[in-house]
Amino acid sequence: MPKISDQAKARRRAQIIADARRCFARYGYEGATLPQLEKATGLTRGGIFHYFEDKQALFVAAAAASAERLQQIWENAGLSGLLEALGAEDPAWIAVQLEASIRARTDRSLQRALQDHTEAQRAQAPQRLERLRPHVRDDIPVEQIAMFLTALVNGLALRRATGDALPDPATLNELITSAVGPRR
Amino acid sequence: MPKISDQAKARRRAQIIADARRCFARYGYEGATLPQLEKATGLTRGGIFHYFEDKQALFVAAAAASAERLQQIWENAGLSGLLEALGAEDPAWIAVQLEASIRARTDRSLQRALQDHTEAQRAQAPQRLERLRPHVRDDIPVEQIAMFLTALVNGLALRRATGDALPDPATLNELITSAVGPRR
Numbered sequence: 363m364p365k366i367s368d369q370a371k372a373r374r375r376a377q378i379i380a381d382a383r384r385c386f387a388r389y390g391y392e393g394a395t396l397p398q399l400e401k402a403t404g405l406t407r408g409g410i411f412h413y414f415e416d417k418q419a420l421f422v423a424a425a426a427a428s429a430e431r432l433q434q435i436w437e438n439a440g441l442s443g444l445l446e447a448l449g450a451e452d453p454a455w456i457a458v459q460l461e462a463s464i465r466a467r468t469d470r471s472l473q474r475a476l477q478d479h480t481e482a483q484r485a486q487a488p489q490r491l492e493r494l495r496p497h498v499r500d501d502i503p504v505e506q507i508a509m510f511l512t513a514l515v516n517g518l519a520l521r522r523a524t525g526d527a528l529p530d531p532a533t534l535n536e537l538i539t540s541a542v543g544p545r546r
Numbered sequence: 547m548p549k550i551s552d553q554a555k556a557r558r559r560a561q562i563i564a565d566a567r568r569c570f571a572r573y574g575y576e577g578a579t580l581p582q583l584e585k586a587t588g589l590t591r592g593g594i595f596h597y598f599e600d601k602q603a604l605f606v607a608a609a610a611a612s613a614e615r616l617q618q619i620w621e622n623a624g625l626s627g628l629l630e631a632l633g634a635e636d637p638a639w640i641a642v643q644l645e646a647s648i649r650a651r652t653d654r655s656l657q658r659a660l661q662d663h664t665e666a667q668r669a670q671a672p673q674r675l676e677r678l679r680p681h682v683r684d685d686i687p688v689e690q691i692a693m694f695l696t697a698l699v700n701g702l703a704l705r706r707a708t709g710d711a712l713p714d715p716a717t718l719n720e721l722i723t724s725a726v727g728p729r730r
Contacts, residue, residue: 390652457648463708464645467638468574502717509705509713510721517701521693524647529693533686537694541725 375413376427378403383424387454391421391462418475425459426479433483437493441511442535448519449528457523460516498542507542514538559597560611562587566594567608571638575605575646602659609643610663617667621677625695626719632703633712641707644700682726691726698722 385402386394396407399417403410414420436444448456466473495504518528528534569586570578580591580601587594598604620628632640650657679688702712712718 393652454651457651460704461645461648463704464641464648467641467707467709468577502720506713506717507721509711510718513701513705513713514698515701516704517697517699520644520647520700520704521697524651527693529690529697533690534694536686537691537725541721 371413375423378405378410378413378420379424379427382420383428383455386421386424386458387452391458391465418472421462422472422475422479425462425476426482428455428459429479429483433490437490440497441538442531444515445518445531445534448515448522449531451519451522453522453525456519460520460523497544499545501545502542511538511542555597562589562594562597562604563608563611566604567612567639570605570608570642571636575642575649602656605646606656606659606663609646609660610666612639612643613663613667617674621674624681625722626715628699629702629712629715629718632699632706633715635703635706637706637709640703644704644707681728683729685729686726695722695726 381403382394382399385399389395389398394417396417399410399420400407410420414423432444432447435447439446462472463476466476491504491508494508498504498507518534521528529537565587566578566583569583573579573582578601583594583601583604584591594604598607616628616631619631623630646656647660650660675688675692678692682688682691702718705712713721
């Protein structure tokens, strides 16, 4: 029954990611050691490395899973759903992801690994832009609007990570709609 | 002639900050060692510590000088001037400042030092909000608009730090004006 075995493997993989994510959030990317990751996942390093090549691969998989989840929420629940999800996200986990994306400037290996994951995301960008298009004004290229919204969401995420207050949801919604909503 | 001596001291202080800033940008906050800072400033550590208590104080002074400069540009040249200045800023220096603000989550001493500098900035916030008020819509509290704009600017800064493209200036200006400009 290879299908069940594959399912079990996928479940185990998802569980490792969830446990590792908490560990990275708590200790930081650099600070999370193999013994801590073993403790967090309840597996030996051999058990972990059966699923992920190394700590870096595990981190990138966790970051990719988060990005994918937020992307899905954005598509299914709109920008207000995404902002709500962002408000519910663990600030420590947001912080460690931002920290890693900045660290990648000077850490070539992490840079390559994150790039591969970004490339995979980027491959889906054209379809995503098409899905965004009907919800936004048509006098500005949708790519420009996507860049604007991504910058804004990342800036709000940074505020979460550093413990600063966010604008209240209704106001944020009004400002974003004024900026990018279809012209009346 | 104490006046000249004070001027000379202020010039020397500004020069140390400028040199240290390049050093932090190159090696990161953690990575910039005292020998590197000595080399970058052309001073002994004794010479540096005559002006700044320690490496952390030097970094915070450099970050404060940057924040003050950008704040001045925002007030004198408006948001488009600020965005232009952001586009001309060294991405490595932006990166190390974001890195430090995230690191402050878990580094209590850095947190306190950055907070003191933020408090000093914050003391001027009421006047700054008053100066922003005439330029933005009046149906939303100006504090909320300031939070929104700060998040957006930080998100754009993050894109600069990670090497991602920014929306083109005219588009950005149109989107921001639509979001927060006075209602017609």
